[in-house]
Amino acid sequence: MTQTEEKPKVIRGDDLQAITPHLVCAGAADAIEFYKKAFGAVEKMRLAGRDGKLMHGAIKIGNASVMLVDESPDWGSFAPTSLNGSPVTIHLYVADVDAFIDRAVKAGATLRMAPADMFWGDRYGIIEDPFGHKWSIATHQRDMSVSEIEEAMKAFMPSAGGCDS
Structure with a gap:
C-alpha cells in the first residue's frame, strides 16, 4: 500500500458482492501491484502467511471487489x-476501453483482441494479464433490444446459428 492509501478498519457487508472473483495467482502480491498499475485497482486488504505467500488479498477495480491468493498446490489451488x-x-466495464487496454498493455498485459465496436452495443477487447487471467474489457455504447442484437449478430456473423441449429 502506498502512504496515501488507508487500510480499512473493518470489512463491511456493503463491501461484499453476491459474486466476487477469487483469483489464484503465482505471485499474488505482484498481481496486486500489477492491477493497481494497469487497472487503477485500490488495495483493500493483504494477509501474508508465515512463508510470505499471500493467504488473502482484496482489491477494488471500479465498483467491483476481487479477492486474490497465492497458489498452493498442497491445497489443490493452482494458478492459470x-x-x-x-x-x-x-x-469488466470501463469508461474508455481503448485507454484502459492501452494502459494495461503498457503495464505488461498481452493484447488478445484489439478493441472494436461489437454487434451487441459495446466497444470490446480482450487482454491476458501476466498471471494468466483473461479479461474482456468493454465500454457500453448503446442499449439494444434482444431482437436488435439478434439481427445485428446475423449481419456480423452470417453463418452463426442459434442454439437449435
Whole structure:
C-alpha cells in the first residue's frame, strides 16, 4: 500500500458482492501491484502467511471487489500459469476501453483482441494479464433490444446459428 492509501478498519457487508472473483495467482502480491498499475485497482486488504505467500488479498477495480491468493498446490489451488491457462474470462466495464487496454498493455498485459465496436452495443477487447487471467474489457455504447442484437449478430456473423441449429 502506498502512504496515501488507508487500510480499512473493518470489512463491511456493503463491501461484499453476491459474486466476487477469487483469483489464484503465482505471485499474488505482484498481481496486486500489477492491477493497481494497469487497472487503477485500490488495495483493500493483504494477509501474508508465515512463508510470505499471500493467504488473502482484496482489491477494488471500479465498483467491483476481487479477492486474490497465492497458489498452493498442497491445497489443490493452482494458478492459470500452472494449468496452461484458464477457461474463465473476467468481464469488466470501463469508461474508455481503448485507454484502459492501452494502459494495461503498457503495464505488461498481452493484447488478445484489439478493441472494436461489437454487434451487441459495446466497444470490446480482450487482454491476458501476466498471471494468466483473461479479461474482456468493454465500454457500453448503446442499449439494444434482444431482437436488435439478434439481427445485428446475423449481419456480423452470417453463418452463426442459434442454439437449435
